[in-house]
Amino acid sequence: xxxxxxxxxxxxxxxxxxxxxxxxxxxxxxxxxxxxxxxxxxxxxxxxxxxxxxxxxxxxxxxxxxxxxxxxxxxxxxxxxxxxxxxxxxxxxxxxxxxxxxxxxxxxxxxxxxxxxxxxxxxxxxxxxxxxxxxxxxxxxxxxxxxxxxxxxxxxxxxxxxxxxxxxxxxxxxxxxxxxxxxxxxxxxxxxxxxxxxxxxxxxxxxxxxxxxxxxxxxxxxxxxxxxxxxxxxxxxxxxxxxxxxxxxxxxxxxxxxxxxxxxxxxxxxxxxxxxxxxxxxxxxxxxxxxxxxxxxxxxxxxxxxxxxxxxxxxxxxxxxxxxxxxxxxxxxxxxxxxxxxxxxxxxxxxxx
Amino acid sequence: xxxxxxxxxxxxxxxxxxxxxxxxxxxxxxxxxxxxxxxxxxxxxxxxxxxxxxxxxxxxxxxxxxxxxxxxxxxxxxxxxxxxxxxxxxxxxxxxxxxxxxxxxxxxxxxxxxxxxxxxxxxxxxxxxxxxxxxxxxxxxxxxxxxxxxxxxxxxxxxxxxxxxxxxxxxxxxxxxxxxxxxxxxxxxxxxxxxxxxxxxxxxxxxxxxxxxxxxxxxxxxxxxxxxxxxxxxxxxxxxxxxxxxxxxxxxxxxxxxxxxxxxxxxxxxxxxxxxxxxxxxxxxxxxxxxxxxxxxxxxxxxxxxxxxxxxxxxxxxxxxxxxxxxxxxxxxxxxxxxxxxxxxxxxxxxxx
DNA sequence: ATTGGCACTCACGGGCATGGAGTGCTAAAC
DNA sequence: GTTTAGCACTCCATGCCCGTGAGTGCCAAT
Numbered sequence: 001x002x003x004x005x006x007x008x009x010x011x012x013x014x015x016x017x018x019x020x021x022x023x024x025x026x027x028x029x030x031x032x033x034x035x036x037x038x039x040x041x042x043x044x045x046x047x048x049x050x051x052x053x054x055x056x057x058x059x060x061x062x063x064x065x066x067x068x069x070x071x072x073x074x075x076x077x078x079x080x081x082x083x084x085x086x087x088x089x090x091x092x093x094x095x096x097x098x099x100x101x102x103x104x105x106x107x108x109x110x111x112x113x114x115x116x117x118x119x120x121x122x123x124x125x126x127x128x129x130x131x132x133x134x135x136x137x138x139x140x141x142x143x144x145x146x147x148x149x150x151x152x153x154x155x156x157x158x159x160x161x162x163x164x165x166x167x168x169x170x171x172x173x174x175x176x177x178x179x180x181x182x183x184x185x186x187x188x189x190x191x192x193x194x195x196x197x198x199x200x201x202x203x204x205x206x207x208x209x210x211x212x213x214x215x216x217x218x219x220x221x222x223x224x225x226x227x228x229x230x231x232x233x234x235x236x237x238x239x240x241x242x243x244x245x246x247x248x249x250x251x252x253x254x255x256x257x258x259x260x261x262x263x264x265x266x267x268x269x270x271x272x273x274x275x276x277x278x279x280x281x282x283x284x285x286x287x288x289x290x291x292x293x294x295x296x297x298x299x300x301x302x303x304x305x306x307x308x309x310x311x312x313x314x315x316x317x318x319x320x321x322x323x324x325x326x327x328x329x330x331x332x333x334x335x336x337x338x339x340x341x342x343x344x345x346x347x348x349x350x351x352x353x
Numbered sequence: 354x355x356x357x358x359x360x361x362x363x364x365x366x367x368x369x370x371x372x373x374x375x376x377x378x379x380x381x382x383x384x385x386x387x388x389x390x391x392x393x394x395x396x397x398x399x400x401x402x403x404x405x406x407x408x409x410x411x412x413x414x415x416x417x418x419x420x421x422x423x424x425x426x427x428x429x430x431x432x433x434x435x436x437x438x439x440x441x442x443x444x445x446x447x448x449x450x451x452x453x454x455x456x457x458x459x460x461x462x463x464x465x466x467x468x469x470x471x472x473x474x475x476x477x478x479x480x481x482x483x484x485x486x487x488x489x490x491x492x493x494x495x496x497x498x499x500x501x502x503x504x505x506x507x508x509x510x511x512x513x514x515x516x517x518x519x520x521x522x523x524x525x526x527x528x529x530x531x532x533x534x535x536x537x538x539x540x541x542x543x544x545x546x547x548x549x550x551x552x553x554x555x556x557x558x559x560x561x562x563x564x565x566x567x568x569x570x571x572x573x574x575x576x577x578x579x580x581x582x583x584x585x586x587x588x589x590x591x592x593x594x595x596x597x598x599x600x601x602x603x604x605x606x607x608x609x610x611x612x613x614x615x616x617x618x619x620x621x622x623x624x625x626x627x628x629x630x631x632x633x634x635x636x637x638x639x640x641x642x643x644x645x646x647x648x649x650x651x652x653x654x655x656x657x658x659x660x661x662x663x664x665x666x667x668x669x670x671x672x673x674x675x676x677x678x679x680x681x682x683x684x685x686x687x688x689x690x691x692x693x694x695x696x697x698x699x700x701x702x703x704x705x706x
Numbered sequence: 707a708t709t710g711g712c713a714c715t716c717a718c719g720g721g722c723a724t725g726g727a728g729t730g731c732t733a734a735a736c
Numbered sequence: 737g738t739t740t741a742g743c744a745c746t747c748c749a750t751g752c753c754c755g756t757g758a759g760t761g762c763c764a765a766t
Contacts, residue, residue, distance in 0.1 A: 030728050045740050048729070066728050066747045105519030142495060146513055154507055154517065160499055162517045164507065166458030240621055242595060247614030261600030268593055383759050398709050401760070419716040419759050 013040070014050050015059055019071045019079045023328045026252070028068030073293040073327075076305070080290045080331050089336045093121065097340060101348055107161050107318050110349060111311070112238045114321050114341055119241020122334045123250040124304075124325020125267060128311070129274050130236035131319050136161070136194050140186045143178035143222065151178060153227040158191065159313055160349070167225035173218065181218045198228055236319075237270040244325070251326040252303050262300035267324075277320045281308050288339045292327065303327050307334050309342045313349045321345070366393070367403050368412055372424045372432045376681045379602070381421030426646040426680075429658070433643045433684055442689045446474065450693060454701055460514050460671050463702060464664070465591045467674050467694055472594020475687045476603040477657075477678020478620060481664075482627050483589035484672050489514070489547050493539045496531035496575065504531060506580040511544065512666050513702065520578035526571065534571045551581055589672075590623040597678070604679040605656050615653035620677075630673045634661050641692045645680065656680050660687050662695045666702045674698070 017038050021029045031044040031051060051069055054060045059078065060069040071079070089097075100117045104110045111128035118126030137158035144152040149172050154164045189197050205220045222228075242264060245251055255263075266272055276298065280291045288309045295302040301324070308322025321341055323334055370391050374382045384397040384404060404422055407413045412431070413422040424432070442450075453470045457463045464481035471479030490511035497505040504520045542550050558573045575581075595617060598604055608616075619625055629651065633644045641662045647654035654677070661675025674694055676687050 028728090032728075043740055044728090045742095046738085049739085052730080062729085064747060066745080068728065103521075105521070139499070140497065142497065142507070144493065144495065144509060146492075146509065150513070152507075152509060152515055154495070154505075154515075156497060156499065156505060160503070160519070162505055162507075162519070164515045164517055166513070166515070168456075168458070243614050243617035243621060246599075246610050246617065257599050261596050264596035264599065268596060381759090385759075396709055397759090398711095399707085402708085405761080415760085417716060419714080421759065 011050055011054060014038075014047060015054055015071075015075060016079065016082065018051075018054075018060065018069060019075055022071055023330075026249070026328055028063055028070050030068035033068070071327075076292045076327055077290075080292070080335075083332055084335070087332055087336060089333075089340050093333075093337065094340060097121065097337065098344060101344055104348060107159075107313075107349060108236050110345060111236065111319055111321075114311075114345070115238035115240040117341065118321065118323050118337065119244060121337045122241075122307075122323045122325050123244055123248045123329050124307075124323045124334070125239060125241045125244060127267075127273060127277070127308075127320075127322045127324055128238045129270075129277055129319050131274070131278070131317065135316060138185075138189055138192050138194055138197055138228075140190060141182050141227065143173075143182045143227070145173060145175045145178055148172055151222070151225070151227075153222070153225075155228060157194070159316060159318065161318070163229075165226060165229065167222070167227055169221055169225045171221070173221075177218050178222075180215060181222060184215060184219065194228065198223075201228070235270055235274075237273055239267050239273070242267060248326070250328045252328065255303070259300050259302070263304075266298065266300060276306075277308060277322055280306055281310050281320050281322070283310050283317045285310065288335050288342070290331070290335065294324075305329070307331075307338055309338055311342055311345045313346055318345075318349075364403055364407060367391075367400060368407055368424075368428060369432065369435065371404075371407075371413065371422060372428060375424055376683070379605070379681060381416055381423050383421035386421070424680075429645045429680055430643075433645070433688075436685055437688070440685055440689060442686075442693050446686075446690070447693060450474065450690065451697060454697055457701055460512075460666075460702060461589050463698060464589065464672055464674075467664075467698070468591035468593040470694065471674065471676050471690065472597060474690045475594075475660075475676045475678050476597055476601045476682050477660075477676045477687070478592060478594045478597060480620075480626060480630070480661075480673075480675045480677055481591045482623075482630055482672050484627070484631070484670065488669060491538075491542055491545050491547055491550055491581075493543060494535050494580065496526075496535045496580070498526060498528045498531055501525055504575070504578070504580075506575070506578075508581060510547070512669060512671065514671070516582075518579060518582065520575070520580055522574055522578045524574070526574075530571050531575075533568060534575060537568060537572065547581070551576075554581070588623055588627075590626055592620050592626070595620060601679070603681045605681065608656070612653050612655070616657075619651065619653060629659075630661060630675055633659055634663050634673050634675070636663050636670045638663065641688050641695070643684070643688065647677075658682070660684075660691055662691055664695055664698045666699055671698075671702075 014034070017034060018029050021034065021037060031047040034047050035042055035044045051060060055062070055069060059072055059075040061072050062069050097117055100113055101110060104113060107130055111130055114128040115126035118128075139156040139158050139160075141156070142154040144154075146152050146166065149169050151167045151169055151173060152164060153167055154162065156162050189200075192200070201219065201223050204216065205223070245255070245260060245263060279297065281289055288307060291306040291308075294304050294306055303326060304324055305327050306322055306324055308320055310317045311319045311321050321338060323338060325334065367387070370387060371382050374387065374390060384400040387400050388395055388397045404413060408415070408422065412425055412428040414425050415422050450470055453466055454463060457466060460483055464483055467481040468479035471481075473479075492509040492511050492513075494509070495507040497507075499505050499519065502522050502525050504522055504526060505517060506520055507515065507517045509515050542553075545553070554572065554576050557569065558576070598608070598613060598616060632650065634642055641660060644659040644661075647657050647659055656679060657677055658680050659675055659677055661673055663670045664672045664674050674691055676691060678687065
């Protein structure tokens with residue numbers, strides 16, 4: 001295991017300077033350049049020695065023998081830890097961001113705008129996914145007959161999330177039957193956790209199989225039709241800002257067409273994104289997580305990082321917000337922006353509770 | 354105005370052959386190549402003469418003096434007209450496509466899958482937008498109190514489209530009030546066109562301003578809160594397959610990073626896409642429209658074409674389906690695929706009526 | 707009308723020299 | 737012991753040259 005941080009003060013200073021200039025320029029940085037830019041009047045030779053040490057401890061790489069050095073993943077990890085928590089968003093940015101969420105009513109809408117805003121304030125792709133957590137509770141359901149064997153089911157959860165679905169059922173239902181079924185569910189199960197509710201209904205269906213009454217049979221059919229599927233992975237995935245991947249000068253020029261294509265493809269695979277985010281973002285963590293070294297699990301994302309955080313409303317996880325961007329990015333700014341939006345998320349949607 | 358089609362039979366044959374090979378190879382095609390590939394034993398010199406004529410009448414271009422010829426927009430238009438209506442989708446493709454729409458319940462879901470399927474079967478980007486046409490009719494509404502001053506409004510239209518919205522209202526409503534308002538609307542306005550309904554309600558609100566009764570006042574507030582906004586541009590835009598823009602070998606290599614970036618940006622501007630589609634796809638037209646020369650209105654889409662069709666359910670336009678792809682594409686296949694999906698759209702969603 | 711022949715034009719790719727940036731090492735200076 | 741200057745060496749990027757190949761346009765012959 002490589003050491004988590006370089007030992008000496010001098011080493012740390014120089015490493016930070018290298019990363020700063022590399023992020024700014026994108027060119028491998030050499031000792032001469034550094035000696036000129038840096039105020040402490042160290043000669044190129046001295047810096048060379050330090051750089052050599054840093055390379056030995058795994059913080060720097062060189063693309064080829066006679067090129068400058070570039071930071072390794074380890075170096076970025078050190079760098080991010082270094083700057084974490086030191087700054088806040090500028091008032092102008094806060095204003096810009098929070099005004100983007102004016103008039104947002106539900107989670108999906110918020111997430112959609114999130115992906116948009118994140119793509120604007122960062123040099124990466126804004127990603128937001130909704131996870132229908134199994135801890136969501138039922139507020140009420142509503143059924144409406146649309147046509148022969150077609151029923152509209154609306155489920156409102158405790159957190160104010162609304163899901164509607166059109167069900168295709170094996171037999172026709174009258175609106176009266178549907179109302180009765182809805183009333184029964186609402187009176188008996190308001191406030192229940194969705195997964196408990198579902199297993200309870202499954203249990204009752206089983207139990208009363210022999211002495212089927214009409215109501216239970218209706219509910220059984222509605223249930224099998226997927227009426228209560230509000231907690232199924234809702235698959236709401238919002239991705240915006242892919243243009244940044246090609247337009248931003250920050251993304252390495254080594255991103256050739258083939259890899260760019262694979263990245264775009266990956267970003268369009270919603271299931272994949274959900275897995276990716278849930279793999280890296282622990283629901284328990286409160287703070288923004290910066291994942292450097294995405295290529296370990298997603299090879300085509302070499303030189304990309306994930307900056308994300310679980311999105312909570314009143315403590316309950318409703319999804320994730322993240323930026324997927326080039327390692328060469330303004331970490332400071334992006335981290336604070338992601339964090340700020342997560343705070344807004346709670347704040348804005350809490351009013352629903 | 355350039356002539357719509359070359360005159361001679363020989364000219365037409367050669368033009369078609371040129372376009373075919375250009376679509377296949379992507380290289381400017383020269384007289385020698387053509388003379389070898391084409392069965393009719395014409396010498397390169399003859400072909401050169403014909404090509405020269407075709408260039409004069411505006412069907413061919415040459416990138417530089419000593420290169421082969423490439424088809425102009427006009428040539429593609431001729432080509433598309435030529436092949437229109439001559440072929441059907443292979444049974445395997447039909448099977449693949451129609452199976453992609455298994456279990457689809459509502460318009461948005463269908464459109465989302467459409468964009469996906471189109472991106473798979475074509476070498477371009479699949480686009481599908483929902484247009485809340487003003488001719489939609491009301492089936493019924495349903496209001497539900499979520500919390501203080503927050504109300505869930507669900508609008509079901511005659512075509513079976515469901516829209517839910519969370520309203521933030523100036524005062525609190527009890528569920529009873531909401532039920533009364535919903536009942537009033539449902540009993541009086543079922544089957545009305547949404548825009549007539551809205552102006553009628555606006556009229557009544559105005560008229561009864563003096564002798565406000567309680568019910569009318571509730572409805573006024575719900576209406577102002579946006580309860581009936583089901584026909585507002587629903588902004589549902591689905592875009593998939595942008596990876597094709599970089600991965601497909603069909604897209605011209607002249608698509609440099611800058612332009613690719615602009616295209617991606619354009620494809621993410623939903624409003625822009627809606628305008629683009631509605632500008633080119635006439636709601637009255639029944640058949641697939643092929644628009645060659647997108648660069649006239651959207652400069653960054655040079656060398657791209659739009660293949661689209663309005664999506665109808667029982668004659669009512671619900672949106673548009675389209676492919677935006679490189680001029681070098683399999684027109685035959687894409688056109689039939691788009692057309693087939695439009696037919697499926699009607700078929701699948703008609704069951705809702 | 708069609709064809710063969712011929713000179714001319716470009717784009718593309720390989721080979722080669724050049725310049726610049728950077729490293730590593732060693733020996734001297736502080 | 738740390739820092740620095742000097743020097744040889746490596747490697748990439750750039751620019752240039754030039755040969756090759758594909759293609760055109762034109763003209764004269766069939």
